[in-house]
Amino acid sequence: MRMGTDMPPDAPPHWQVYLMVESTDEAVEKHKAAGGRLIYGPVDIPIARMAAVVDPQGANVSLLESRYPEPR
Numbered sequence: 001m002r003m004g005t006d007m008p009p010d011a012p013p014h015w016q017v018y019l020m021v022e023s024t025d026e027a028v029e030k031h032k033a034a035g036g037r038l039i040y041g042p043v044d045i046p047i048a049r050m051a052a053v054v055d056p057q058g059a060n061v062s063l064l065e066s067r068y069p070e071p072r
Contacts, residue, residue, distance in 0.1 A: 017061045024049040024065040031055075031063075 003011065021027040024042045031053045032038065039060060041051030049065040 018064050019061055021063050021065055024051050024063050027051070027063045027065075028053060 003013070028038055028042060028051050035056040036053050039052040039054055042049050042063075043051070047067050049067070050062055052060060052062045054060040
């Protein structure tokens with residue numbers, strides 16, 4: 001998939017991994033306590049509460065707390 005025009009021109013091609021969590025806010029706090037940092041969020045989107053984080057080694061993932069009534 002091509003990167004959209006909303007991406008910075010110097011952004012390299014990349015993968016984005018999404019992890020489902022019970023609570024985005026709690027997962028972010030645990031992540032920061034373990035040495036990671038928050039990139040953005042948590043924010044509410046129609047299907048989830050989401051945050052993007054990066055670990056101490058530089059890997060980034062997004063955390064999603066589902067808004068669906070049952071697991072998907």
